[in-house]
Amino acid sequence: MNRLKIIAVGAAAALALAACGNDAKSDGSSDGALNGAGKTLNVLVQANTIYPQQQKQWFTDTSNAFKAQTGAEVKFETFASANDELTKIQTSVVSGQGPDVYSLGTTFTPTAYATGAFLELTDADWQKAGGKDSFVQATLGISGPDDKHQVGIPFTSRPFVMAYNTELLKAAGIDKPADNWDGLREQAKKLTTGGTYGMAIAYADGFDPWKFIWAMSVQAGNPLVAGKKASLDDPATVKAYQTYLGWLATDKVVDPAAVGWKNAQAIAEFGAGKAAFLPMVSATSKVTLDKSQVAGKYAYAIMPTIPPGATSLPGGGVGATSILSGDNLVVAKYSKNKDLALALVKLLTSPDQQKAYYKTFGELPTNAAAAKELQADPALAAIVDSASKAHGTPFNGGWSKVQLALVNVVVQSIPDLKAGKVDDGHLRSLVSAAQKDAQSAVDEAK
Template identity: 70%
Template sequence: MKARRTLAGLTGLIVVGLGLTACGADESGSGGAGSSLDVLVQANSIYPEQQRKWFSDVSAKFAADTGVTVRFETFASPNDELTKIQTSVLSGQGPDIYSLGTTFTPTAYATGAFVELTADDWAKIGGRDKFLPATLGISGPEQGKEVGVPFASRPFVMAYNKELLASAGIDKPADSWDGLREQAKRLTTGGRYGLAVAYADSFDPWKFIWAMDVQAGNPLVTGGTLRLDDPTTLAAYRSYLGWLATDKVVDPAAVGWKNAQAIAAFAAGKAAFLPMVSATSKVTLDASAVAGKYAYAIMPTVPPGASAVAASGRPATSILSGDNLVVAKYSKNKDNALKLIKLLTDPEMQGTYYKTFGELPTNTEAAGALSGDPALAALVESSSKAVGTPFSGAWSQIQLALVNVVVQSIPTLSAGRIDEAKLRSLLAEAQKTGQAALDKAK
């Protein structure tokens, strides 16, 4: 009951349809032949066919090893992810294992509905030492109170077209957001744009706003106080939305783009820069028209309107990003869940996952095997300079509120302008919603 009350307080929602079946847990709890595990993961919109094959391969290997069938189901957006967590916790049934974005791990922890890993649990997975230390940074509020097992590392960087920059006399990407905007203006010509940005993506927009705020000295959450009404947040939205509305350095069609479409535009040579992208793009780009013509760089660390990182700011290149695996307490198959997590985080499977999807390993041995690849240098640098989002059960709601500001701005953005009054109103509403979530999470 405590977990149910906690989650209801975190989200401010009441789930009325609890028709989710307990399709994952083995009713006998024996974990023998004929039993099954349900695993919830994010749908991969960039590589859907590869993901389906990976599901099949993992299930076949695990069944051969243990006699246990693995069944995968997917979520498509952060809202879908949050709803799935909420529904399963309230009903006490659902997936055995969840693959959650790192920023949603605090919400999962706050519910009290997921297994807090003991020393014995870590041993069954292969030990904490098998993981890169940085990837454990958002597994829980502190060591000994962790629910998340690092599965994939996803530091964000910016891809750029080396040939286009060279033809414009630009040596390297700017280290400030204002400088990047000016470079993008020089590179917007002849039907080609300076930037490829996915304004309609459910996951990307808030990360730009967060990074610019942190660089400007506003971490968004200070103690129990939300600061979306800070001038730095308004400036961040003006900059981000302005790339399309006022600077005209983004294809107008980008108001409807998801991440995959932004990557496709860059891959076709239709944009010079592709900011807020991870190593997952490498698989696509290496098989595209820009193969051999692109490189990665860390994103700007100087906030809009400034020439240096604020004295109270941090040069954040990326959120501490990736996926964590968590086990539901209601699962009747915990031992097999830990066995599957061990398989998924062992070197061989981690290497296969990287080659298939471009997701960097969290396993120390698998990551070491990639250390000699110069194409990944910027990703390694970004990972070392990444900053974790607040470990608060309210963060998922704040994240959704940040995205909603962009969603609600799309109509005026489509018309090629920013409605200042509406933007301020949307930020005020996001502040109210986010602060209420923080208050309930206390």
Template identity: 55%
Template sequence: MKRRTLIGSAVVVALAALSLQGCAVVNGSGDDPNTLRVMMGADTTYPKERKQWQQDTAAAFKRTTGADIQWETYSSAQEELTAIQTSVISGQGPDVYAIGTTFTPTAYATGAFVEMGEKQWDAVGGKDRFDPASLGISGPSASKQIGIPLASRPFVMAVNKDLLAQAGITEMPTTWDQLTEDAKATTGDGHYGMAIAYADGFDPWKFVWGMAQNAGNTIVDGQKAEIDTKAVQDAYRTYFDWVTKDGVVDKAGIGWNNAQALAQFADGKAAFFPMTTTTAINSFKNTKVDGKYEFALLPTVPPGATERPADGIDAASILSGDNFVVADYGKKQDLSFQFVKQTTSKQAQLEYYRLFGQLPTNAAAAAELAAQEPTLKPIIDAGKLSKPTAFTGAWSDIQLSLVDVVVQSIPSLKSGEVTDDQLRKRLQAAQKDAQSTLNRQKNGGL
């Protein structure tokens, strides 16, 4: 994975240079002008619902435009990055991408996606149809944006109320150390304090990012990487110790993805399921935790502290979700905007929430949902306390480097310990890779 990360860094810079020279625009999308190509992340949690949504969406699109939709997918952050790179290099590919918000800076840096002006916003129903908070990572500034919000996914904890009550816990932990202690108190008799997925391709870096932010470390400060630091080391140490030293995570979790950790919580075998979103709601229906769980904010006080330091950041979550971006190398931008307008309407957004549990970015839909479901308050609060990742074209590679530290540590976790020396060396390597990517990005003029 480290090798692929380095390759990705070099290609992003090459793509940026190509786009600046105008070389990325070749033959448009290079396919049927009456077929819109849309790429989204594969949905392993709700595959049947996703297939039905795609069929219904395509049918409605056909009725209103006469055009078809060709659906394409990526299944990992690396595939997401590679798909963007390949399309920009060739000038061919999907007309619309639904990308994770943290990948929007990388897409912006290529110069290959439509910048949203007044005309473009009007074409998707107006900029004011979107919740202002959801636009926080659509571009480097309010006047330079490419991301059109599709879904909002603030991260929170799901909590098993019964297991907390049995342990005498009456208040939700607000510090990472308190979470660890509460997890210890709820571990035993076949239960674990936390459900964690160490092998997930998306989750691990978010824990590290959050703890570091709470300590005042933003991972990227301007053009300087801040990975080989005490705050980041403390974050990884806390995260690794849960399964090794503290014993509050099932050792099987070392090889799990998020869906497997979710399943453990849904089976009533874990007290806390950190780093989840509203997407879990449908999965909890008719399970052992149905009616016995609630959501709570993730801690915002860093490891080793009882209160947030003066420079600490009250980041309850990354500014998370999906943005649509429209390729400017194609000739189907009118169709692309009609597709985005259709899927971000109030009714479409409420249906998207019903199927997948993802919060609407449509302001009217979000307001209606909040009024109807007061149990969503902690998640809505998390959305208000969300902070964006650094807006730099280098971020996608930096994100992969953070995950790579965990990937390299999996064998050590299985053996029972990640030593300080091992962690230090991996952070030094990640720091070097991240700084190199930032330097190349800077020299590319972006």
């Protein structure tokens, strides 16, 4: 019995026990209105390292609003990394207790779905959550394996783009960012001078590195996972790692200090005018950059869609600008307060809440009405364009572990980066180990 099946079987037993004595109408009062007085919903979300104080305030404001609406409290807890996220899912599923609502990165939704431990949404459930038609339909693309089997309710949309310093590019005689990764590297070399570097890259971030490798791989025609086969050791993916790591080690277009940077530090470096390009950022960066030294001196562009070593998209390549990115809300089957949980989802995805969330954190709305209002903002044009050209990661129960394997190659390469090199033999051995871990995860998945 594979690991995901063990998790699912354990979850089924725990959920059966949790269901005993659980009245499906326990959230309702005699007049049919929700009555959550004396109840607490537990919600798990990713810690926001860019806006930590604003997130704490959002926790308080959300709990107050929901209490005023239903009488129920909302208690938030956070996870710090993708590994923490996966661990929390696994332990909660096996024990049959934990958060009522999880905010999961879209790429983790397949893992949640594979456990069988999260609410598969019926038409009635969707109505309680605000109605499926109220969402931007593209954001539903990774809610489940198909539109009849969905667990994820879109909360935020986070297509990735590249910010660039318009003044630095103009001074260097560069009209616009290159549409291929090799061209971007050459532009970055030209823009690296004195204390200014061509790129700001967060090599130590737990979420960013794998997205570069994924993008370059699918652009070259390697999807990384197809059916029951992982292909992390494909030459195109090895080339992607060499390119990504080489920006710092061999091309010298990234500040050596970036080996220890998280996403917030890379944004800060670009905001200080010390880097010309800031790849792999979302609209969340706009809140910071509009208050930085580069306010009014930067713009967004879609990232290169032509892989390293090529000048045009090769046969079989996918011109993906971004993963289909954002956060989905999922409700645990073991929750004794499912109707309250769906009511909270409805609140969080309402137009006013989504617009307020965007203004605070820069996360694009998934609510269709709120998203439509932002389309007229010219500063978001490239981000909207990227959203339309984004490509979903494989909907495979093992993908979360594949993702971690991709990141681990970069983590294990940090000592070489600190020494200012990319050891090709060492890199290939790391990729080989990642391939074994990825194939094992895919084999184990349902």
